[in-house]
Amino acid sequence: MGRQKAVVKARREAKRVLRSDARSHRSREEESVSSLVHMSGLDAIGMARDVRDRQPIVARNDSQSLYLQAIKSKSLIFATGEAGCGKTWISAAKAAEALINKDIERIIVTRPVLQADEDLGFLPGDISEKFAPYFRPVYDVLVKRLGSSFMHYCLRPEIAKVEIAPFAYMRGRTFENAFVILDEAQNVTASQMKMFLTRLGENVTVIVNGDITQCDLPAGVKSGLADAMQRFSDDDVVSVIRFGAEDCVRSELCQRTLLAYQ
Incomplete structure (x- = not known):
């Protein structure tokens, strides 16, 4: 029984480490994207909320x-x-x-x-x-x-x-x-x-x-x-x-x- 518990505990610890690595990887990716956006002079929030003038082009004469x-x-x-x-x-x-x-x-x-x-x-x-x-x-x-x-x-x-x-x-x-x-x-x-x-x-x-x-x-x-x-x-x-x-x-x-x- 003691050996089985040890195996289950080891599996849980391995999963925890993998989840931690995945979160760390996503964080590094987000930092890289933020850095690229900053270097390009674009505001990530501004890109999402940017508004175009979509009014039709109508002749006035x-x-x-x-x-x-x-x-x-x-x-x-x-x-x-x-x-x-x-x-x-x-x-x-x-x-x-x-x-x-x-x-x-x-x-x-x-x-x-x-x-x-x-x-x-x-x-x-x-x-x-x-x-x-x-x-x-x-x-x-x-x-x-x-x-x-x-x-x-x-x-x-x-x-x-x-x-x-x-x-x-x-x-x-x-x-x-x-x-x-x-x-x-x-x-x-x-x-x-x-x-x-x-x-x-x-x-x-x-x-x-x-x-x-x-x-x-x-x-x-x-x-x-x-x-x-x-x-x-x-x-x-x-x-x-x-x-x-x-x-x-x-x-x-x-x-x-x-x-x-x-």
Whole structure:
């Protein structure tokens, strides 16, 4: 009897040790995950509770309706219009929607920075940090539509589902399975626009936004956006949208300002 009790006791002790080891292993795994989340700059609780803006993207005027229909059905969209017409907001929101629905693999956002070598050079940080202030209008929309945590995940260099780069970095690349936004396109030259448009590969939606009335290029240099809108016209692949001052939806004051300065 004494020997049988000893065997039972030994078995119980072995099970206790195994349970203790299992709890210790799970604890180490949880610590590792917490460490990785901390290193990545993401908040585990925030990831679970992150809220996306899921409101439908609805046109507020006829021009926006044409713009949305073009994004849905065309591969290349040129849009020009003054401030507050919704060009940047709609393009960024539709890009986020395409990424969430897995219609494309990544979002690429670019814009020209005049005198980039001088202006960006004086800003602190790497190229992404230098360029961040110029990216802010699109960034705010993407954060709202994708959610902050997922947006930060997409921006990681090893993930690169959302990429931001100055226009000068576009040369020599090919864009495929992507939603590409070129903002402030009135400030690229005609030759630069040609370079950009020849980067386009398969399964892309490309939106070229700008305001040809606000060109900052040197006198005598034609805007690449104005030039492209003369060369292209609506067809099965391309759409050209022109917003007017009456299409401003930012605020009544913004619309009155645009009308006052016409």
